[in-house]
Amino acid sequence: MTGRPTLEAIRRAPKVLLHDHLDGGLRPETIVELARAGGYRELPTHDPEELRVWFAEAADSGSLERYLETFRHTVGVMQSAEALRRVAYECAEDLAADGVVYAEVRYAPEQHTQGGLSLDEVVEAVLAGFAEGEREHGIRIGTLVTAMRHQARSMEIAELAVRHRDAGVVGFDIAGAEAGYPPTRHLDAFEYLQRENAHFTIHAGEAFGLPSIWQAIQWCGADRLGHGVRIVDDITDRDTPHPKLGRLAAYVRDKRIPLEMCPTSNVQTGAAKSIAEHPIGLLRRLYFRVTVNTDNRLMSGTSLSEEFAKLVDAFGYDWDDLQWFTVNAMKSAFIGFDERLEFINGVIKPGFAQLKWTGSRTLP
Template identity: 55%
Template structure:
């Protein structure tokens, strides 16, 4: 087995970039979208799985290029390769451990690992065994980081697939693990044609049980998808939500007008988990410079910045911050603002959020030259 650096430089980042040192909060980061390329090669070799390349650098480029098509369906197909390798306790444990260490290397102090257990049963694991395997890996990563004097808090976002019919079962799974690492629930996968309202029974169960919910919406489908997530399914956060811009009239830049839903989302501080590089790849946004995240920020929406799928986008939290500074005119205060937004809306108890907020507001964040 190839030796990995414990805390590798994140995707797409200059190792000397001062933004690396800034504390960060990552709310939208898929477990199966952040594998290390060398890990993929090693796990594939163990089971004889055919990959597009057996060279780590070439494989990383293949994933990114395959996702640059502007087609969400093709983007999602790349996950066939990663999920195929995450079907045993050992592999889930390893991927989860490395996921944590990569967050630490990126300066992340709180992260939610988003993944769909129902996609990881081909090796004979039960749903509960899969969740336990990931939790053991996350815990191992946290412990390994602590040995190096690095602190991070992580949780699982248990996710159901919107094209399947197991959402109630997965909601019940999340509730069984709510005191053992599961911090929230999500639905993901192909959005267009598979509305959140198909899963209302699951969301109503979670709402009755006071369990946090975020919903992928407003990425491959438009305003109605966001409306269903917020108004029918009781989502506390929106995964992406970039197409909420379609409910805003920007014809007069000096006097933009918000539609009823956009105004509701803004005024009630419903967080938008925006992922600029990923949104550009899937054609939900035209470019980093023109990504609605900047407009939303300037209009007072509650915006959280995330990388979505670090492998597929060749990105990281640090790279997303750097892109916004270099291409969208963000400054240091904007980065602090978006980080505080994310932490305030993390699926974490208030005392724990407040403790992390002290770390986020350390003088180094405000004083660094970036």
Template identity: 70%
Template sequence: MSDETPLSAEILRRAPKVLLHDHLDGGLRPGTVAELADAVGYRDLPTGDPAELGRWFRAAADSGSLVSYLETFAHTCAVMQTEEALVRVAAEAVEDLAADGVAYAELRYAPELFVERDLSLDAVVEAVQAGFAEGTQRVVAAGGRIRVATILCAMRQHARAMEIAELAVRHRDAGVAGFDIAGPEDGFPPSRNLDAFEFLRRNNAHFTIHAGEAFGLPSIHEAIQFCGAERLGHGVRIAEDITTGPDGEVHLGRLASYVRDRRIPLEICPTSNVQTGTVPSLSEHPIGLLARLRFRVTVNTDNRLMSGCTMTSEFAALAGAFGFGLDDLRWFTINAMKSAFLDFDARLALIEKVIKPGYAALG
């Protein structure tokens, strides 16, 4: 541990946090899922009891398979098909993150998943942005502070990446900070969407790519060298390009060296990585090695409902597993803020006026 401050739950909650990888449709309150299901006539929930439903989502996600993990989203997406539902879910997400001490968050979702009741893609984005604004207003009115940006995802198994990339550029002056591709990695390499990434680069737009989770080094290589990803969604399997010799000396392969040298951010989601079978257990998670080697490591929740986690609980789990102290958590947080899809002045202001003073007050 790099400092001696006891990391109580309250200190961890108060620590200012930056969240770069959080799925809107993976972070609903269980009670909201149940209420929205009643409102829209969705009858396929495993239970209508919020406490039982929360436990069901966590258990269903503990499958050890990304494909099975993703199946839980059928329920959350089914209840998010109206403007009213999208506004509510977005507003509550902002409130929940602010209550967890998150100072800046980039929330992502795939607009194409919310058009089953004839909403247009633009209407989906506008509803979510209205919800983010409403949630932010509630936080400020309650004496809190948070800033939220949006990342629009295209589902990699579909053929709408260009359409969603255009949507992201169209709404980038209204809170949409970037683009991503999500969904099953195996069989759907990033290079399938080269036209979308080329379009984004031509338009000076930001993008991250889910890579190095269910599929290994080739996925990371394509995301960076073919598509030009600024960040890696998860990216945890970059550790497969790192070896430790008999003498204990660590050797980085060419791809791992490139990722570290270029300071390409890793959007690591520890609990989720265990659930999907990407890593066997938290204690065996390579985040400890990657942090020690000074990769640009960031800590994220991925899906707060399915993983039953918060940023506070992720920090607590990592502190317990690896002995991380406040200095380490501050480093993760500044890493994330440096890597945000936000203009330089705003990033610097949050680091200097919120994150550094916030951690100093805790120590």
């Protein structure tokens, strides 16, 4: 067996992505073209490379609120069915080129109605773009529709998710600034989803601490936690061979509640000091159900392969570790058990088995 996985080799690995925002992954060239076509005049620059740099610098602030401000421009150019379909198709194309075999991509339909589209028309346009990308690039994509936690449309969006779940919407989410907007504000939506046997995840434990995680799980019944970084606040003696888990941390681990962690984004928003100090290292060592994700590929200037490569550099992970993260993600996906099992046994394990023995050598 060869040495540590290289970025080149990681790109060939069959990967699974659970936390990726559609409006956070646009190509800069596409933003410029859609802005011109749609008459959007607020971009800081119309040079694609300068725009790429602007997004990265604006997002690298250490503040979740400042990070979220960058979405004004991407959402601003995603106000027509044609734009939404194109962005979804290109998302599928870019993820497939990075070796992602299954992805769940989320977006907030309520943010894309300024051009006159209904919520259903927004969903249909995105699903059409993903369907085209699936056919042409061999990737499987499920979508999550997101409600903004500072708004009051969560029940409407939950009903939208249920209405389109047989067409490709696999789940529901709430997102946005956490402080002051606890998940319990949307309890009626979560109770409705549970009655409808629908899946949902909740952004929690990123900018806010343990109370948001506790509410997301124990009050709202979340299937997964978006980020969940602050669960480490319930773990003491972290630097010893035997860290001690508080009752909430132990519950999260014992119940195998998936954590959708996004290392680069977490550093940018101040949820972690650095990749090397990211809680993912401790949580992986303690066998929490940790998954690795991109969050916003444009703002973070990243890909899933690059996220894995950073963890390899920071923690010395090998192919077994990367496969462990990937199987965790596939186990935690919101598609049916049979399809998840088929991906694990028919795609992920064989793909990693080959890479374990070829390592960083170039395949013929």
